[in-house]
Amino acid sequence: MVMIMKSGADSASAGLLSTFSFLLLSAVFAASIAVVFLLGYFSHKPIHGLPSSFYSPSQPQFQIPTVELLSHTRPAPDQSRAVLSSEFPSKFKPAVTRRAENKLEQGLARARAAILDAASATNPSIIIKNNNILSPAIYWNPSAFYQSYKEMERRFKVYVYQEGELPIVHDGPCKDIYSSEGRFIHEMEHGNNRFKTSNAQAAHVYFMPFSVTWMVKYLYKPNTYNVTPLKAFVSDYVKLISTKHPFWNRTQGADHFMLSCHDWGPKASQGNGLLYNTSIRVLCNANSSEGFDPTKDVSLPEIHLYGGIVNPKLISPPPSNISRPDLAFFAGGIHGPIRPILLKHWRGKDTDLHVYEYLPKDQDYYDSMLRSKFCLCPSGYEVASPRIVEAIYAECIPVILSDHYVLPFSDVLRWEAFSIQVDISEIPRLKEILVAVSEDEYLRLKEGLRAVRRHFLLNQPVKRFDMFHMILHSVWLRRLNLRVG
Structure with a gap:
């Protein structure tokens, strides 16, 4: 004891x-x-x-x-x-x-x-x-x-x-x-x-x-x-x-x-x-x-x-009129039940979805987030992931891939106003789901990210x-x- x-x-x-x-x-x-x-x-x-x-x-x-x-x-x-x-x-x-x-x-x-x-x-x-x-x-x-x-x-x-x-x-x-x-x-x-x-x-x-x-x-x-x-x-x-x-x-x-x-x-x-x-x-x-x-x-x-x-690259994300050429991004180790499914279906399978287990040495993690419209946030061994908050900082729409995760501050925040939740069974349709998000809806989600960002900052x-x-x-x-x- x-x-x-x-x-x-x-x-x-x-x-x-x-x-x-x-x-x-x-x-x-x-x-x-x-x-x-x-x-x-x-x-x-x-x-x-x-x-x-x-x-x-x-x-x-x-x-x-x-x-x-x-x-x-x-x-x-x-x-x-x-x-x-x-x-x-x-x-x-x-x-x-x-x-x-x-x-x-x-x-x-x-x-x-x-x-x-x-x-x-x-x-x-x-x-x-x-x-x-x-x-x-x-x-x-x-x-x-x-x-x-x-x-x-x-x-x-x-x-x-x-x-x-x-x-x-x-x-x-x-x-x-x-x-x-x-x-x-x-x-x-x-x-x-x-x-x-x-x-x-x-x-x-x-x-x-x-x-x-x-x-x-x-x-x-x-x-x-x-x-x-x-x-x-x-x-x-x-x-x-x-x-x-x-x-x-x-x-x-x-x-x-x-x-x-x-x-x-x-x-x-x-x-x-x-x-x-x-x-x-x-x-x-x-x-x-x-x-x-x-x-x-x-x-x-x-x-x-x-x-x-906070990483300096995430302190001031690019303005809305700057194009984000990549549809979605994820890089992370294969652990837990969800990430193997994600990598099985999308690692190296599509040039619009940049899904990696190990990020190539010539790429920067945060630069990749800032180039992407959507950031994939799958759970690992446990439900939480720092990627969600990093995505909020980068104004990269979080795509939450998790089971039974009670999202932070959801007693007051509407998470659907600034993120997308995709059922694990729908991972094979991930690109179809993201492509179906209209430009107006995408801009609405980005506005939501800007509005809630302050709630996820650790200030001193x-x-x-x-x-x-x-x-x-x-x-x-x-x-x-x-x-x-």
Whole structure:
């Protein structure tokens, strides 16, 4: 086991206390679940014409609804849509200690009401400033999103646990394929943002700043595929904070979140059952067929920042009037179930589709993206790929070839406004599908890319609506759906 506590007598006593606390809490939790079912806790009625997931602050109910706030349109099964509705998931709801006169919850209730009111606005577009328009062609509901974003800026507070030691906790990678993990941890630890609070009692959510990527680097034995040390570290960390602080036990971890871009982030989260099933997990590996739950988890964009910065060629893509002579482009290793299908049908088969396993030495990867109208983004071993964000930067329409991938920020963004999703079974028809995209449709998709680009930028310092803020907004939406009475 990977111990985080100090060694010696303190460690032994803390371990006994942790074990006793865990057993006691498990018994209390089991009893509370039984009481919940006996009392018909899940029955409810709408209040004052609002969706039945909205309760007044005086009602001590705890709900985690399948949310539908930002659109009245039913999402596809693999889409992540953090919206508020009367629907409830089939899995259990965690028991929560009731707290009277909870100002935080009252403030969240006012935020929910304001967002619902904005969602019903008749004006479909929102102008922020300087003709900066949030369009319903790109956002599910611009009014609701903007109101939610403003409420987040006004109210949202995050407490970052101080427990744990470097390098695995309070640090993360910032110059490789998992940069979005390290950059978020660094911003929450050291950034000058309005959301971090040192007053744990005033926080809406609690961040556990461990890095799964660094766990793999320092704890994993290469070529063993044994993730037990990662799970043990996570288990120890949750035991530590749940023993030292009251916040985890108060909600069974439902208002806590972790963040990981490593492929093994979901496996590491299995170190604690409540973390896996109840807490908010912000993951690049957002595979809905492998336990990722869009009603509570957050899909994290994957960005490969060489040297910690965006490649200079992608900072200012060519203007729209510059021709892109190539229809589509992909270069990447053959791994996972999808890429072999893509290369089987298109590698070296067509001069319009430039599909490679290894890019020729006389070609530059980013130059190839900038020459192409469409960039093919097939999943590898896991669903996420940095190619999607690179394609957005290059204004090369992402063609997403993936199964069960919950796309980042799809709780507010219409991905069909700036990308194309092709079913794996349709890969043999790929050229036919892309050629069928009209010039008007292609220009519409490029406009969409320009509009959403800012949401996928890792700025230093951070800026409104950039990736850091969009990640937090996704967490904020899930916290809105948590009622703590």
